[in-house]
Amino acid sequence: MVKKIKNLKEFSLSNDRFEGANLMCPGCAHNIIVREVLNATDDPIIVATATGCLEVCTAVYPKTSWDVSWLHIGFENAAVAAATISAAYEVMKKKGKLPPATQKMVDEGREPKIVAFAGDGGTYDIGFQSLSGAFERGHNFMYVCLDNEVYANTGGQRSSSTPIGASTTTSPAGSVSYGEKMMKKSMVEIMADHGAPYVAQVSPSKWKDLVKKVQKGFEVNGPVYINAQSACTTEWKHAPEDTIEVSDLGVDSCVWPLYEIINERDEHGIIYSTKLNITYRPKKKIPVEEYLAAQPRFRHLFKPENRHIIDLWQKAVDARWEYLQKREEAGV
Amino acid sequence: MAKDLKEIKDIEEIKELGWDELLPGAALFSFREPVEDVAEIPMEERPYAPTNSHEWQVGDWRVEKPVYNRDYCIDCQFCWVFCPDMSILSRDKKMIGVVYEHCKGCGICVEVCPTNPKSLLMFPEHMDNQEALAMWPKKEEKK
Numbered sequence: 290m291v292k293k294i295k296n297l298k299e300f301s302l303s304n305d306r307f308e309g310a311n312l313m314c315p316g317c318a319h320n321i322i323v324r325e326v327l328n329a330t331d332d333p334i335i336v337a338t339a340t341g342c343l344e345v346c347t348a349v350y351p352k353t354s355w356d357v358s359w360l361h362i363g364f365e366n367a368a369v370a371a372a373t374i375s376a377a378y379e380v381m382k383k384k385g386k387l388p389p390a391t392q393k394m395v396d397e398g399r400e401p402k403i404v405a406f407a408g409d410g411g412t413y414d415i416g417f418q419s420l421s422g423a424f425e426r427g428h429n430f431m432y433v434c435l436d437n438e439v440y441a442n443t444g445g446q447r448s449s450s451t452p453i454g455a456s457t458t459t460s461p462a463g464s465v466s467y468g469e470k471m472m473k474k475s476m477v478e479i480m481a482d483h484g485a486p487y488v489a490q491v492s493p494s495k496w497k498d499l500v501k502k503v504q505k506g507f508e509v510n511g512p513v514y515i516n517a518q519s520a521c522t523t524e525w526k527h528a529p530e531d532t533i534e535v536s537d538l539g540v541d542s543c544v545w546p547l548y549e550i551i552n553e554r555d556e557h558g559i560i561y562s563t564k565l566n567i568t569y570r571p572k573k574k575i576p577v578e579e580y581l582a583a584q585p586r587f588r589h590l591f592k593p594e595n596r597h598i599i600d601l602w603q604k605a606v607d608a609r610w611e612y613l614q615k616r617e618e619a620g621v
Numbered sequence: 622m623a624k625d626l627k628e629i630k631d632i633e634e635i636k637e638l639g640w641d642e643l644l645p646g647a648a649l650f651s652f653r654e655p656v657e658d659v660a661e662i663p664m665e666e667r668p669y670a671p672t673n674s675h676e677w678q679v680g681d682w683r684v685e686k687p688v689y690n691r692d693y694c695i696d697c698q699f700c701w702v703f704c705p706d707m708s709i710l711s712r713d714k715k716m717i718g719v720v721y722e723h724c725k726g727c728g729i730c731v732e733v734c735p736t737n738p739k740s741l742l743m744f745p746e747h748m749d750n751q752e753a754l755a756m757w758p759k760k761e762e763k764k
Contacts, residue, residue, distance in 0.1 A: 298714040301698040306659050308675040309707040309723025315682065316727030320705035331660040347674070350640050354674040356651050356659045390657045496702050530728030533703050
């Protein structure tokens with residue numbers, strides 16, 4: 290059943306199923322994303338979480354912050370955990386062995402939703418093979434990547450999501466280096482190429498866009514990948530109160546474009562139609578420099594000898610925005 | 622001597638226990654009794670177990686606290702949706718107040734508040750809320 294959320298006031302009637310007094314940093318965007326995802330539906334939710342900030346801080350002995358069924362598993366296999374939950378649920382439903390309370394909800398049309406949360410480390414690097422496998426097998430679940438572009442839980446090491454020029458503990462900026470040397474991996478396209486029926490990129494500051502995409506994902510039959518921008522006060526080094534502003538700057542400068550890719554497949558699994566929709570177009574595209582200036586992890590780029598990296602950033606962002614627009618126009 | 626969870630009645634008792642003092646395999650539940658449909662039950666009516674973080678507090682992390690002024694609030698709910706710690710109480714589409722036990726003092730609610738003057742402002746933790754309300758700034762004229 291799709292929950293009706295017309296505006297923010299209606300959305301605020303939701304009863305949170307994620308509890309306070311967890312140990313996430315003040316101003317952490319992970320929490321905002323988790324809240325928005327869980328509140329997008331009133332149906333029962335089963336959550337699997339990979340190791341990472343979210344797991345470590347919401348299940349500290351002897352307490353839990355989850356009011357939904359919750360499973361913690363290794364760093365690398367959140368996708369497999371969610372996939373097996375989904376497979377087990379399908380079998381139990383077929384055999385009529387669901388618990389009475391669940392069965393009642395299923396009869397009312399409130400199917401349980403299965404969601405996996407993982408950080409960018411558990412998605413882009415460590416969890417990639419299991420994620421790829423689960424998507425290839427086509428289980429019915431949603432995978433949400435909380436992308437803060439760094440291994441924040443273990444002290445800020447670079448991941449393959451870290452963008453060029455960022456200073457991290459394993460790619461520190463200094464007199465000989467401008468920080469991270471590699472460009473960011475384009476995970477959304479990679480997951481779309483698995484043939485997943487629905488793949489989207491979201492930002493917590495655009496809550497309505499996020500909720501709409503999550504609801505669409507819940508309705509789809511098959512694996513769904515959501516890439517969520519998660520501003521990190523500790524590793525991006527901005528002030529806690531600026532989380533939403535930094536997220537907005539990312540969206541408005543097109544560093545973090547909001548779009549979705551819908552694949553339609555026939556019964557043999559052959560993709561016969563792919564569509565890319567840009568769901569948010571900034572009224573005025575701001576220069577990337579403003580996004581970078583808001584985060585002290587890029588502070589060194591403003592030195593004269595590193596200025597060329599900012600130009601490179603702008604070029605890369607413009608090229609990507611151009612590419613997305615061309616794809617949307619061509620309907621591929 | 623390791624303890625079973627059933628023997629623990631008081632939340633204070635769990636706080637004193639070390640990590641190895643609970644029976645191995647003791648499940649830590651969110652609620653005292655089975656709850657069928659959590660999404661339908663507002664927070665005030667849920668039978669929270671002492672092992673739910675809702676029963677704990679992180680308020681002592683703060684140096685500054687957000688103070689809420691009903692007079693200027695337009696119930697837009699921006700603070701509710703962007704609060705990372707479920708600390709903005711909102712019932713029947715109206716903003717009621719701040720849960721000081723769970724608020725970590727990040728200040729996002731103050732940043733996103735659109736009113737003029739803001740209906741949420743940060744004040745020093747030790748200050749009394751009434752005192753803070755008395756020194757609320759006046760409306761800023763647009764230049």
